[in-house]
Amino acid sequence: MPKVNGASLLRGLIGTAGLLVVLEAAGRLGAWDTERLPLVSTVLLRAGELLADPEFLVSARSSLTTWALALLVTIAIAVPAGLLLGMVKPAEVAVRPLIEFLRPIPSVALIPLVILLYSETTHMRITVAVYAALWPVLINTIYGVRDIDPLAKETLRSFGFGPGSVAYRVVLPGAAPFIATGIRLAASVAIVLVVTSELIAGGIEGIGVYITIAASGNRLDLMIGATILVGLFGILVNALLVAGENRLFRWHRARAGAAT
Template identity: 55%
Template sequence: MSTLRNRRGILGAAGVLGFLVLVEALGRLGVIDPEIIPLVSTVLATTVEIAFEGEFLSNVGDTLLACLIGLVIAIATAVPAGLLLGTVPVIERSVRPLVEFLRPIPSVSLIPLAMFLFTESQDAKIALIVYTCAWPLLINTMYGLSDVDPQAKQTLRSFGFGGMSIVLRVSLPSAAPFIATGIRIALSVTLIVAVSVELIAGGGGGIGNFLSLAGSANRVDRMLAGTIWAGLIGLAANALFMAGERRLFHWHQGSTS
């Protein structure tokens, strides 16, 4: 499995490198106007340059802080809600229509409402991150509970354990890999939501604010460099979480996907 993963990584890196070389060559040959789309070498140099700028690092910190706070709040609310809905069928049937109605609503379409309800852009950003992350956490928690071995729960009942004890001793540990997958999915969208709010709402800090200022100054190289760093941060966060997920839930088949 590791050999296959390494081979895919090498092929992926080769593909990216080939694409960058091609775009650089097209720019130097004049096929692509460097005034409109800067040379790859220029963008990469700017990417390294802004990594040492205090202003850019401060913007990155603002975005990551909002992502972290929003994700923690989403976990603290959606996982218990999923446990409740997954263990009490009557409540689940009552709430299911509301969940199915709200879940498909794009978080970007709620940015104007969030800006109206929250005076601070950071609060609006966190609220939309919570909203977006809550759904994969809620659904995956409920799905994980449906996968729990009923015989294990029945065994605890026969020994006199109550409902809460069964949830904590059997249901929650069995559903943990599914919850972890929900967290990974939520983690992948936090940065997207945060940057989208920063771009549309304007003001405050964040990577989106950095991109807006770069665009206003007609610095396409800085815009692309900021976008590259946003992508690298997202890739690094996902890779770190997947590594921890595989280590913690190596016994579960879905943890290696």
């Protein structure tokens, strides 16, 4: 788990601020037509205003709901499936080729098909996002289960615990740090695919739809402003999940640290 300390955070902020200042100066010095492509300061101002814009907020809430549901469905499918495939070797061997075939198919390529299958746009978007977000959770869960020390399981078995108890008391908590990492990756992937499906398939609400509408009105300031907000949301989610992992799985980091 990446650990962010004060100094590296400060440097990152300085780097970002530096780039923004350079872009702002270049724009003001006439490096491009600011009527076409707005100044950095204009875009940032718009991004701030969007947070209070009811029309944008309706779209944002729609995207957020789609994203959250997609992530929940992903977890509900991929974690149990990963635990099963991780624990039952023959099952994993049987579905491995299928996974290797399905995994590289870009979720975006499925959008036309999924549009035909669903009348409800939210269901369509969730399906597209789940398809892409599934893999990191599934693969991480399988590896997490594999990583469990056989002796840890045998210890509980020797005390007379059955396979169900061993799965619940040893396999699940032992694999939890890996599962959490998979969910963190899936959270980012799901953001990308929710917005992508909104952009490609359209609809009434959603940030992707909002961006499309802004584009048709030639409002590059609103387009870029909305895009920046999506990016910031991604950073925020990632930071929260990393913080949660660091808190919950201190034991995992302590062990990994001791091993190196």
